[in-house]
Amino acid sequence: MNLLDVIAKAKAEKAKSLDLSQKGLRLLPPELFEIESLEELNLDRNMLVEIPDDIGLLKNLKSLSVSENDLMELPDSIGELVNLEHLYLGYNSLSELPDSIGNLSKLDTVNIAKNQLLDLTSEIGKCQNVTKLSLHDNMLSEIPATLGKLKKLRKLYLDNNELTTIPASLSHLESLEVLMVSGNNLGAIPSEFGNLKKLKELVLDANQLATLPESLAECDSLETISVVENPMEEGIPRVLLDKKGLSIDQ
DSSP states (O other): OOHHHHHHHHHHTTOSEEEOTTSOOSSOOGGGGGOTTOSEEEOOSSOOSOOOGGGGGOTTOSEEEOOSSOOOOOOGGGGGOTTOOEEEOOSSOOOOOOGGGGGOTTOOEEEOOSSOOOOOOGGGGGOTTOOEEEOOSSOOSOOOGGGGGOTTOOEEEOOSSOOSOOOGGGGGOTTOOEEEOOSSOOOOOOGGGGGOTTOOEEEOOSSOOSOOOGGGGGOTTOOEEEOTTOOOTTOOOHHHHTOTTOEEEO
16 A cells, blocks of 8 residues: 555544554655644654654644754744644754744653754743653753743653753753763753652752752752762762762762
């Protein structure tokens, strides 16, 4: 069955899920965007360089996966997928995200790892239901302060970017449990991070840290801090070394 037959069948059956992964696709036929019933679309491991504007027609989509393609950009119309809960864009060539991403208020899981992101739109702060955000292995030199508005965020992956600072506003992430910021150029951690009462794991390997803020001892749930491959000229504060239940890798 060829691609158009598969799409025609899915449309006729009002399919909710369609897997078009590993089909060697370079372009997406317009007929695909006539399957209004779709809630889950998998386009992983193809050769797509773009997603057509028509993606915005799939109003019922809850999950969109376009990992391991050659995407250079996303259309503004991605912001019309207001029911989207899961967005997987890892292993592409995206350098930025459209501001319209902020319209996706139901997003829960977002993976944009292994791209070429140079900039992260501040509109991401409007996606207030996100619980897991993967931005590792990009080229980000800064993170917008609005990221601190993601009150439900539990896991944040920022490792292997080009960050020299990290915004103190991340201390407002009251649900955050895991923060990975290895492989950057951080010279310091904001003292405000002591407010992260649910933080369990803080991984800061391969940065430029001289010490850690004493306030991290106030993170009630903290179990692990890793600072392997940091200068740490000033050492680890005694209050952290003495904190019960805290393991420090250095």
